[in-house]
Amino acid sequence: MILIDGKKVAAELRAELKEEVAELKSKHNKVPGLTVILIGDLTPSQIYVRNKEKSANEVGLKSEVIQYPDSVEEKTVLEKIQELNSDETVSGILVQLPLPNHIDKQKVIEAIDPSKDVDGFHPMNVGNLSSGYESSIPCTPLGCYLLIKKFEPNLSGKKAVVVGRSNLNGKPMTQLLLKENCTVTITHSKTKDLKAECLEADIIVAAVGIPELVRGDWVKKDAIVIDVGINKTDKGIVGDVHFDEVSKNAKALTPVPGGVGPMTIACLLKNTIDCFKRSQI
Numbered sequence: 001m002i003l004i005d006g007k008k009v010a011a012e013l014r015a016e017l018k019e020e021v022a023e024l025k026s027k028h029n030k031v032p033g034l035t036v037i038l039i040g041d042l043t044p045s046q047i048y049v050r051n052k053e054k055s056a057n058e059v060g061l062k063s064e065v066i067q068y069p070d071s072v073e074e075k076t077v078l079e080k081i082q083e084l085n086s087d088e089t090v091s092g093i094l095v096q097l098p099l100p101n102h103i104d105k106q107k108v109i110e111a112i113d114p115s116k117d118v119d120g121f122h123p124m125n126v127g128n129l130s131s132g133y134e135s136s137i138p139c140t141p142l143g144c145y146l147l148i149k150k151f152e153p154n155l156s157g158k159k160a161v162v163v164g165r166s167n168l169n170g171k172p173m174t175q176l177l178l179k180e181n182c183t184v185t186i187t188h189s190k191t192k193d194l195k196a197e198c199l200e201a202d203i204i205v206a207a208v209g210i211p212e213l214v215r216g217d218w219v220k221k222d223a224i225v226i227d228v229g230i231n232k233t234d235k236g237i238v239g240d241v242h243f244d245e246v247s248k249n250a251k252a253l254t255p256v257p258g259g260v261g262p263m264t265i266a267c268l269l270k271n272t273i274d275c276f277k278r279s280q281i
C-alpha cells in the first residue's frame, strides 16, 4: 500500500505557489490579496483562520483577517463584503463558517462577488463547475482531486464512489471526477448498501464525518482511497476510513491527519492566486 502524503504534496504546491506569487509581483507590481472574515470566538475557526493567514503570508500573499464578535449584525457583515468586493487589492474573500444562527449563511455566500469567492460556494461557481466552465472550486475537494491526479494521472473510465453528498465536499468532488471521465456514484445516509457500492470502486472518496465508517472488506484490492473525515474520538483524530484495515487492501490511501487536511489550505492559496490572475486579464 502506498501512503498518499498530503503534507508533502501540499508543501510542494505551496513552494510552486510562492514562485508564482513572486512572478506575479514582478509582472504586475502587486500581489494577490486574501481577506478572511471571522465571526465569533469558536476555537476551531480561530485555529483554521490563523493557519490560513500564516500559510498565505508564507507564499507571499497579502493577507488580512477581519474579526467581529458573535453579536455582529448581518447587515454589518454584508456591507463589509460589498466594500471588499470593490476593493481592488482584495483578490479573494472567505467568510469562515459556521456562522452564528442570526446570520443567514446563504445570504453571506451570495453577497461575495463570484470572481472573489475563494471557497467556491457561490451558486454561480457551483453552476459553472457542474457545467464544466472555469470556476473557483471548493478547497477540500480540489485538494482531494490533486492528490488523486498526482497518484493516477489518467482517471478516464475509472469507477469512483463518493461517500457523502455535502455541498462542501461530496457534490463538488463528484463534479471533478466526472470531468475526468470517471463513472461516479454518489452515496449518502439513505444509500441502501454502502459496502456493495464501495466494493465496486476503483476510487473511494469518503467525506461523511463518521469515524472509521469505511472498513477493510468494503474496499477492493487496488482501490485508491481518499479520507476527508476529521473526527475527534477517545483515541485521537481519526478519519472516515478504518486506516489499519483499509491499508491492507487499498493500492493507495491518505492518512488522517497528514492527508487531505494540508491540501485544503494550500488550495485556498491556489484559489486566491487564480482569482487574481483572472482579474488581471
Ligand code: NAD
Binding pocket: 140, 163, 164, 165, 166, 167, 168, 169, 170, 187, 188, 189, 190, 191, 194, 207, 208, 209, 210, 228, 229, 230, 231, 260, 261, 262, 264
Ligand atoms: P456533512 O455533515 O455536511 O455531510 C456528511 C454527508 O455524509 C451527508 O451528505 C450525509 O448524507 C452523508 N452520510 C451521513 N451518514 C452516512 C452514512 N451512514 N453512510 C453514507 N453517507 C452518510 O459533512 P462534511 O462537511 O462534508 O464533512 C465530512 C467530514 O469531512 C467531516 O469529518 C469533516 O470534519 C471533514 N472535513 C474535512 C476537511 C479537510 O480539510 N480534511 C474539510 C471539510 C470537512
